[in-house]
Amino acid sequence: MNDQQWLKELLKVNDEEVKLSDKQAKILEAAIEMFAEKGYAATSTSEIAKRAGVAEGTIFRHYKTKKDLLLAIVTPTVTKVVAPFLAKEFVKEVFENQYKSYEDFIRALMKNRYEFVKKHLPLIRIFWQELAFHSDIKEQFQAVFIENVYEKFKRIIEYFQTKGEIVELPPTTVIRMTVTTIAGFLLTRFIILPDQEWDDESEMERTIQFLMHGLTRK
Amino acid sequence: MNDQQWLKELLKVNDEEVKLSDKQAKILEAAIEMFAEKGYAATSTSEIAKRAGVAEGTIFRHYKTKKDLLLAIVTPTVTKVVAPFLAKEFVKEVFENQYKSYEDFIRALMKNRYEFVKKHLPLIRIFWQELAFHSDIKEQFQAVFIENVYEKFKRIIEYFQTKGEIVELPPTTVIRMTVTTIAGFLLTRFIILPDQEWDDESEMERTIQFLMHGLTRK
Amino acid sequence: MNDQQWLKELLKVNDEEVKLSDKQAKILEAAIEMFAEKGYAATSTSEIAKRAGVAEGTIFRHYKTKKDLLLAIVTPTVTKVVAPFLAKEFVKEVFENQYKSYEDFIRALMKNRYEFVKKHLPLIRIFWQELAFHSDIKEQFQAVFIENVYEKFKRIIEYFQTKGEIVELPPTTVIRMTVTTIAGFLLTRFIILPDQEWDDESEMERTIQFLMHGLTRK
């Protein structure tokens, strides 16, 4: 009945406690599942109601429109997708040299994202799909990314460039390559070929090595 | 009546001439635009008809269902996405030393795909989006990939591994990294951040260098 | 809200109370009228909605498809058409000498069916017309007939054959002649020539006499 801790956790944006009635949680869960399976536009509110075990009207009591329901799902996700960079400890650790190398940073980042995607695959699917069509979501994401991630990421990179560990490419390029490589692995792993056999540990390590070699000039 | 050469070209699958009436071409063009803009599910056939300048019924004279219209667009795209590997010369050139190195091969591949994506961006968007929801499209793609790309790609990789140019990782992994890196660049360039300023030549060269360093152990 | 007792009565199949919202009753009434007038295929759901005074969507909230609406009307009719044989008393009465003769039985049967057809003419029209095109309805009818009518009717006939009242033809033939004669009268009376002047009492009595003479060899 209150197994929806993960949902509350996820919807929490600034450590504010989220109030989520039982029905509300069921609606969100159902909507997440269905949007991920069939896409936002192809999912009907009545299907969501049925899967959530509530009346059709109940959905609209909590979310004024279907689009609002989507935003209620996607907006916290926007934040969470970039969360590791927001988490104060995380960034601080890097700058306080708890990570001795860019490689260690990358490794931590990848593991973190791996766990997140694994746990919240449906959310990722929704997020990715709807990003393409709803410019409001896209703008929101870009704003959050630039404001909270870009600058910090850039500083991390410059830090390790100064230390000579990684190559002197424009930070934007390094970010793109890093993100692209990690995201490329995760997409292949969880969305494009999820049914293939995967030795996750090795494949992640190989990916890290690939990335590091790519970013190093010895 | 005239300008739809590119469409005919695109729809051609086995070098068979494609017959495309004027109206049919207009319908396809309109559908491609709208599916790319709003997604398949969110686009109505009446909108397509309006944009194509035909009666709604006309769409259904040419395509039995809306889904058929999607497939008429996506099916040839599936092949074209993967096209360079379908062209015998492309692969032959690699082995007959037209490409002295994996790097040259990658460079050719990237330029080729860059041009393709640039030219057919809407198609790529549709393809990528709908892949997620239509298992028939996904299966089609996997089939084409395995049948026409995988083996050839693998041989190319093994060839350059034998020559010692690239690292001895499992070919599947090398393929993933190569594809991921190229696709990552193209997606960022054309879909995620198309509005940013791009120095395409340099960024592609950087990407190739990144990829090659990642795949080399000197 | 009030007058639809006959409808509820009609839809009742196993003496279970039928719940019929106001709108639902109006939809059924309208559908019965229109199907009877123009036939199922030639009647549009929008016409039905208009005549019922509801929104077209409301029809589909109650009946998933137009065909379901037809079946909701025809299925109970199938049973009712054959009803007197379903009532235990009716058959029992025959054997317990409430009916001294086949003639009395026929007379009771005819009056009963006369009243039914008179009251439910539109239903009869629908039933008879659609029987021809929907094999599911036809099968339903045959099943009900064989299961609930045939055996009982046969026993009644054999009973009066034993008593020497009616001729020793195969019961199937006697059934056919009886049913055909009664139905022939009712169809002519109510469907083929309803506008002619009819002295129902006399004509029914004549028909009974005709039937009895036909089935008697004195």
Add this chain to the structure above:
Amino acid sequence: MNDQQWLKELLKVNDEEVKLSDKQAKILEAAIEMFAEKGYAATSTSEIAKRAGVAEGTIFRHYKTKKDLLLAIVTPTVTKVVAPFLAKEFVKEVFENQYKSYEDFIRALMKNRYEFVKKHLPLIRIFWQELAFHSDIKEQFQAVFIENVYEKFKRIIEYFQTKGEIVELPPTTVIRMTVTTIAGFLLTRFIILPDQEWDDESEMERTIQFLMHGLTRK
């Protein structure tokens, strides 16, 4: 290719030769089959065109509307159904006492109708069904019946009533009983239970006996 003699025969109304192009005949044949199978309203002109092997437009070159096509089928049928009464020889025979008895007349009538229905079952189905919905067809039929059949039938009956062979009921009633009995047999035989095993000869003879006993008071 010109096996459509039966069609031409059927469409002939007053011994005028009917001109029927190849395509026209195919259209009529196809329409008859489909109207009989699915009903007029549920059959589309494109289906008819397909089954006839002609273009959709061709139908409308020969018949201005779909309804006209139906009438082209039904109108001659209207005549043919009552044809035996129209055929001069047939009636003349009766009045010139080639038929010694009403029974012989009935027997000839029944055999004639049996052959006709057997041969033209689809037409009968169409005719019967559409009679119910198209008042123009119904009126046409009633007019033809009253003008050509009723009077003659009545005179035949009165003739045999005078001779004392059949009972002194109102001719209308005798006609109804005769027609009803014959039609009842044919409907049961060919439409309601066509799949049952039938010994046609015996069953027809039984029916005639039934009818004659019903109409006789000895």
Add this chain to the structure above:
DNA sequence: CATGAATGAGGCTTCATTCAT
């Protein structure tokens, strides 16, 4: 005379949303 592409009205059905209970 025949064709079949094109039409647009209209068919059945689904949908997001409202509102009385």
Add this chain to the structure above:
DNA sequence: TATGAATGAAGCCTCATTCAT
């Protein structure tokens, strides 16, 4: 607060009919 019947706009698709070829 929750319900679910009701709505009517809109969705996909079919149809009879027209007309240029």
